[in-house]
Amino acid sequence: MNEAIPFLEKGKRLSRYNGGITLVIDLAREFIKRLGEYVRIICLSTDSVQIFVGQIAYGASKAAIETLTRSIAMEVGKYGITVNCVEPGPTQTGWIDEDLEKAVKSQIPLGKLLQPQDIADAIVFLASDRAETVTGQGIKVSGGRAL
Secondary structure, three states, rough: OOOOHHHHHOOOOOOOOHHHHHHHHHHHHHHHOOOOOOOOEEOOOOOOOOOOOOHHEEEEEEHHHHHHHHHHHHHHHHOOOOEEEEEEEOOOOOOOOHHHHHHOOOOOOOOOOOOHHHHHHHHHHHHOOOHHHOOOOOOEEEEOOOO
């Protein structure tokens, strides 16, 4: 692991305007140094990144995370590192009232809002040995919404 990793070399940094993207690269560098071959990098985005009406900058930042996920996966795969992105749909964490729930559920083929545990289950899978060959993927956890 002593060889240089071109895109992770100190000094070769992305613009600091998006700290989240730079943070992922910095974390990848540290993980490679400290953890050796078993590294799982799991990013979070959203299920509706393709079209995000009314929140263009937010949608663009999530699209950037998904592209970064694929790009880093290509760069670090040779080290046995996997990089994936979980893309949750509408999740009931207390902020969705009854009216919004009715409107949103009609857009979800499985007909129910997600619970935080649904997202956690996907993350646990991606972090496990069972996902050792899954990399560069965006995993929608959305009940089929925004396919």
